Amino acid sequence: MRLTALSILALLCAMASPSAQTVTFGEHISPIIYNNCTSCHRTGEIGAMPLTNYSEVAAHATMIQHVTQNRYMPPWKPDPTYSQHIGERTLTQSEIDLIRNWVDAGFPQGDLALEAPLPTFPTGSALGTPDLVLTMAEPFAIRGDNEDQYQVFVLPTGLAEPRAIAAVEFRPGNRQIVHHALLAVDITGTARQNDLETPEYGYESFGGFDSPIAAILPSYTPGTRTVAFPHGVGQILPQNADLLVQVHYAPWPIAESDQSSVNIFFKKESLEREVGLIAIVPFSLNDIKAFFGNFGGRDIEQIIAQLEASGAELPPNLDDLIDFAASANDLFGAINPMAKIEIDSRFVIPAREVKTFRGTLTIDQDISLLSIYLHMHLLGQSWEVYAVDPQGNRTDLVRISDWDFNWQGSYTFTHFQKIAAGSKIHAVTTYDNTIDNPLNPNYPPRTVAWGEKTTDEMLLVAMEYVPYRQGDENIALAPSVGYVARIDFDGDRQRDFDDFVLFAQNFGLSQGDADFQSRFDLNRDGRVDFADFIIFARLFGG
Amino acid sequence: MNWRHNIWVTVGAIFLLAGAGICAPHKVYVFLGETCPVSRHYTLTLRNLHAQYASEELEFIGVFPNRLSTPTAIAAFKEKYMLPFSCIRDSAHAWVNRLGATVTPEVVVVDSSNAAIYRGRIDNTFARVGKRRRVVTARDLADVLNAICNNTPLTFRQTQAIGCFITPLQNTAQE
Incomplete structure (x- = not known):
């Protein structure tokens, strides 16, 4: 037996875990609440229930117990046991049990001398001084009619030359009503034109930007940790580009207003690898491109009439292609259609049915994935995205069993995920178009196909990638601030000696050993060895 | 047509017109929490x-x-969300215990003899916390109030309110 003394130490720690009778706020509950909930649950933030001291937490005790047990809170949709992403906001089962026991015992205060300190929450940028700050030109007034609002704002960058982006940080103006924000880049002026055509500031658009897109930037949800690209890696912001921000304003019963801003940080070093985007959508972008061409601005009906007149053979799924072509054309600038994308059926979700789609994307060169963004609408229920290499080895990328449109976002992997040439990326999605889906926007249900409206559906997996380089697997895509979940083996939100003890206990084990646990194999090479220790050491502390 | 006939027609019409506005004495107790997002959401409906x-x-x-x-x-x-009715504090849970509310928002409708005739949700906007129906299909409170105003006899009915659980008073002497 290796490291017996350390094993005994760990055993003692386990034996010291508190029973139901002794759980108190001061000792046990305050660190869980303050480190997982309070960043959003304090005055002026989106969480309505303030949780900054004993009396506030105790006053909401029953609700805290309820929403942690059913894992509605903290809001984090990807399954952390399937794949790991930066900024995971999840409680461990033992933390959830502690809360339950504490509430059942009458939420005792205990010794406040043992209370965890409230974290210091940044009031300005979490990253430092931005190189470019783009602010909404004027406050936007929401209607206050208890309906969701999705408004696109066009923020001109005025850049004289293209610049490489290191990080993008969305800063909500009114944190109570800004639910999430999607960011993209337009270089055609279409979005500006859209704005001019509506009387209000910005323009309303639910499913997308209603404009051709040159790039998709990292999205914002409350509690997001801004992730800076690794050294030499970045995204290009073209000269004179317009930044598009689609803000989702939560349903609100009275009028309010918001004036949000975006901080942009440029690369100090020269760009070695530009971040590209690949996507899984229900149709082959290549087919559409081949069929319609880059028809930007031209009337689809007109194109089809011309094709018919010329005697061209029309594809059997023409209706789908027409629906899809409009938004696909918007995405052409942003997405590199690496390979033909196949889906096993037409993208139609019949009324009163639950429907599953399987999409596949073949990767034709070695690449490293940085992040994955998922998008579907209100009928969406679940996602599973994974890669299988030519040898049959599987890499799990993301799984969501309880999709919530309100909590969509992009998920950055803790490390570059290598996808070898010849791999297939599979996406399995399920939609519920029955009356049992309370979010169904059609009552009674009607058959739904592709479209950008609330009552339509979408299926989009967009993945940021760079061409693979030797050693990418060891590059941690660490958040600029905050704690790194990956080596927090005991889940206490600290990267400390206890984690080292657990790591040391597993040192030397290989895949196939009875005790082997992949979470200690930080570089995923099948062995917990010195290379993992180097990664551990780099992430240690804080 | 004689004058008696005209009088009865007039009296009948007055009663018909007035009937819509005359409701038997009832009270609608609305349990609310100012830190509960579901309570906040329902201020518009209320x-x-x-x-x-x-x-x-x-x-x-x-x-x-x-x-x-x-x-x-x-x-x-009350001011921010423009609630047009009086609001009372129930920190000792006298009303909670008397009317049996467990959640905010939850409504309890009582008749003139203080007997409860409805307890539960305002409508079915929320299937559960965080799951907001896009098409509301049951307007329970409005139905009850309609019935009262139409003098339709009601027997006690209960639905499950969805919202923030009312934390019971502390059952240990910790403070």
Whole structure:
């Protein structure tokens, strides 16, 4: 037996875990609440229930117990046991049990001398001084009619030359009503034109930007940790580009207003690898491109009439292609259609049915994935995205069993995920178009196909990638601030000696050993060895 | 047509017209929490229901059972979300216990003899916390208030309110 003394130490720690009778706020509950909930649950933030001291937490005790047990809170949709992403906001089962026991015992205060300190929450940028700050030109007034609002704002960058982006940080103006924000880049002026055509500031658009897109930037949800690209890696912001921000304003019963801003940080070093985007959508972008061409601005009906007149053979799924072509054309600038994308059926979700789609994307060169963004609408229920290499080895990328449109976002992997040439990326999605889906926007249900409206559906997996380089697997895509979940083996939100003890206990084990646990194999090479220790050491502390 | 006939027609018409506005004396207790997002959401619905149904005979009363709900906090919430009815504090849970509310928002409608005739949700907007129906298909409180105003006899009915659980008073002497 290796490291017996350390094993005994760990055993003692386990034996010291508190029973139901002794759980108190001061000792046990305050660190869980303050480190997982309070960043959003304090005055002026989106969480309505303030949780900054004993009396506030105790006053909401029953609700805290309820929403942690059913894992509605903290809001984090990807399954952390399937794949790991930066900024995971999840409680461990033992933390959830502690809360339950504490509430059942009458939420005792205990010794406040043992209370965890409230974290210091940044009031300005979490990253430092931005190189470019783009602010909404004027406050936007929401209607206050208890309906969701999705408004696109066009923020001109005025850049004289293209610049490489290191990080993008969305800063909500009114944190109570800004639910999430999607960011993209337009270089055609279409979005500006859209704005001019509506009387209000910005323009309303639910499913997308209603404009051709040159790039998709990292999205914002409350509690997001801004992730800076690794050294030499970045995204290009073209000269004179317009930044598009689609803000989702939560349903609100009275009028309010918001004036949000975006901080942009440029690369100090020269760009070695530009971040590209690949996507899984229900149709082959290549087919559409081949069929319609880059028809930007031209009337689809007109194109089809011309094709018919010329005697061209029309594809059997023409209706789908027409629906899809409009938004696909918007995405052409942003997405590199690496390979033909196949889906096993037409993208139609019949009324009163639950429907599953399987999409596949073949990767034709070695690449490293940085992040994955998922998008579907209100009928969406679940996602599973994974890669299988030519040898049959599987890499799990993301799984969501309880999709919530309100909590969509992009998920950055803790490390570059290598996808070898010849791999297939599979996406399995399920939609519920029955009356049992309370979010169904059609009552009674009607058959739904592709479209950008609330009552339509979408299926989009967009993945940021760079061409693979030797050693990418060891590059941690660490958040600029905050704690790194990956080596927090005991889940206490600290990267400390206890984690080292657990790591040391597993040192030397290989895949196939009875005790082997992949979470200690930080570089995923099948062995917990010195290379993992180097990664551990780099992430240690804080 | 004689004058007697005309009088009866007139009297009948007055009763018909007035009938829509005359509701038997009832009270609608609305349990609310100013830190509960679901309570906040329903302030718009409550304003609309109040405008449509409230009268001298049908009174709305907001009840705030959370122990953090100070008179100042309640007044601020009432003003910000424009609640058009009086709001009372229930930190000792006298109303909670008497009317059996467990969640905010939850409504309890009582008749002139203080007997409950409805307890539960305002409507079915929320399937569960965080799952907001895009098409509301049951307007329970409006149905009850309609029935009262139409003098339709009602037997006690209960639905499950969805919202923020009312934390019971502490059962240990910790503070």
